[in-house]
Amino acid sequence: MKPPFLVLLLLLACTSGLPFYNGFYYSNSPESWGPGPGHGEGPFNGVKLVVETAEETLFSHRGANVTLPCHYRYEPALASPRHVRIKWWKLSENGAPEQDVLVAIGPSHRSFGDYQGRVHLRQDREREVSLEIRNLQQEDYGHYRCEVIDGLEDESSVVELELRGVVFPYQPRQGRYRLNFHEAQRACEEQGAGLASFEQLFRAWEEGLDWCNAGWLQDASVQYPITLPRQPCGGLGLAPGVRSYGRLHRRLHRYDAFCFAAALKGRVYYLEHPEKLTLTEAKAACQEDGAQMAKVGQLFAAWKFRGLDCCDAGWLADGSVRYPVAHPRPNCGSPEPGVRSFGFPDPQNHKYGVYCYRQS
Numbered sequence: 001m002k003p004p005f006l007v008l009l010l011l012l013a014c015t016s017g018l019p020f021y022n023g024f025y026y027s028n029s030p031e032s033w034g035p036g037p038g039h040g041e042g043p044f045n046g047v048k049l050v051v052e053t054a055e056e057t058l059f060s061h062r063g064a065n066v067t068l069p070c071h072y073r074y075e076p077a078l079a080s081p082r083h084v085r086i087k088w089w090k091l092s093e094n095g096a097p098e099q100d101v102l103v104a105i106g107p108s109h110r111s112f113g114d115y116q117g118r119v120h121l122r123q124d125r126e127r128e129v130s131l132e133i134r135n136l137q138q139e140d141y142g143h144y145r146c147e148v149i150d151g152l153e154d155e156s157s158v159v160e161l162e163l164r165g166v167v168f169p170y171q172p173r174q175g176r177y178r179l180n181f182h183e184a185q186r187a188c189e190e191q192g193a194g195l196a197s198f199e200q201l202f203r204a205w206e207e208g209l210d211w212c213n214a215g216w217l218q219d220a221s222v223q224y225p226i227t228l229p230r231q232p233c234g235g236l237g238l239a240p241g242v243r244s245y246g247r248l249h250r251r252l253h254r255y256d257a258f259c260f261a262a263a264l265k266g267r268v269y270y271l272e273h274p275e276k277l278t279l280t281e282a283k284a285a286c287q288e289d290g291a292q293m294a295k296v297g298q299l300f301a302a303w304k305f306r307g308l309d310c311c312d313a314g315w316l317a318d319g320s321v322r323y324p325v326a327h328p329r330p331n332c333g334s335p336e337p338g339v340r341s342f343g344f345p346d347p348q349n350h351k352y353g354v355y356c357y358r359q360s
């Protein structure tokens with residue numbers, strides 16, 4: 001591995017600390033409140049609408065149903081309910097535009113785009129306006145804003161949804177630094193994954209990911225995570241961190257990819273088989289077992305979330321050979337847990353075991 005030649009930026013963004021409450025004090029304008037509660041209680045001075053969601057990031061996984069909590073109240077409390085409009089939308093990030101998710105006025109609801117048919121407003125309790133998202137997709141993670149509109153004023157609060165998943169670096173058969181942005185996107189998709197976002201790479205770095213090759217992220221930046229500064233990898237003078245080359249040309253520049261695989265519902269396993277196999281034989285063997293060859297993202301997810309641990313190297317669908325070690329031990333690769341790679345051996349002349357994937 002050769003060192004990345006230039007380090008433009010050291011990004012150590014703080015990903016927490018988003019405000020979840022920003023109260024707004026109504027001005028003294030009874031017209032905007034209309035007739036209703038409060039009459040006879042004196043002026044509305046100081047009545048405050050408060051909207052609250054979860055302070056903590058919510059974690060879920062692909063295919064799951066998740067509820068993003070949101071409640072509102074008035075301070076001081078009002079005697080009878082008021083009509084409000086609710087709007088849930090997803091904030092823009094990673095270059096994706098802001099997206100409307102759901103609006104509700106009284107009993108009528110409307111959802112938008114990919115969210116149609118998958119989102120519902122949950123109102124189990126009074127003044128609850130939580131958003132349920134069903135069958136979570138890889139693209140669903142991000143920041144969602146719950147907005148409550150009462151008359152002229154509105155208040156909102158933001159909740160973050162993250163998918164449980166694992167970030168892994170990916171190099172194709174052709175070797176290092178061969179992928180432009182579009183090819184990197186495709187390469188991750190072929191591994192049952194997607195390009196990682198900066199937040200996902202940053203979290204992986206916090207959990208110890210250290211990788212000396214730079215890779216594309218979803219926002220078309222090229223970065224690499226270093227936990228242990230060293231000479232062949234940007235030098236000793238740079239602090240640990242996620243190092244960025246900035247956003248590069250999507251077609252002209254070529255790097256590796258950082259992929260993000262969400263946790264899976266199905267099962268990855270090492271196929272018990274009397275003999276070692278070529279790549280073609282391995283594919284047939286998984287099919288005979290009612291399964292498919294596992295993809296790289298599936299192997300990483302099984303290693304990370306199911307503790308898959310096996311010292312036998314096996315073929316994967318992309319023609320690479322790897323094995324997952326959750327509990328390092330002698331004669332089973334390096335002392336760190338991880339997915340070990342043998343690269344892309346000659347598919348006809350080398351024989352290994354195989355990792356299969358079966359949907360649950």
Ligand SMILES: *[C@@H]1O[C@H](CO)[C@@H](O)[C@H](O)[C@H]1NC(C)=O
Pocket residue numbers: 063064065134135
């Ligand atoms: C999600 O909710 C739908 C509708 O209630 C249900 O049919 C489905 O089984 C749920 N999925 C999961 C993973 O719980």
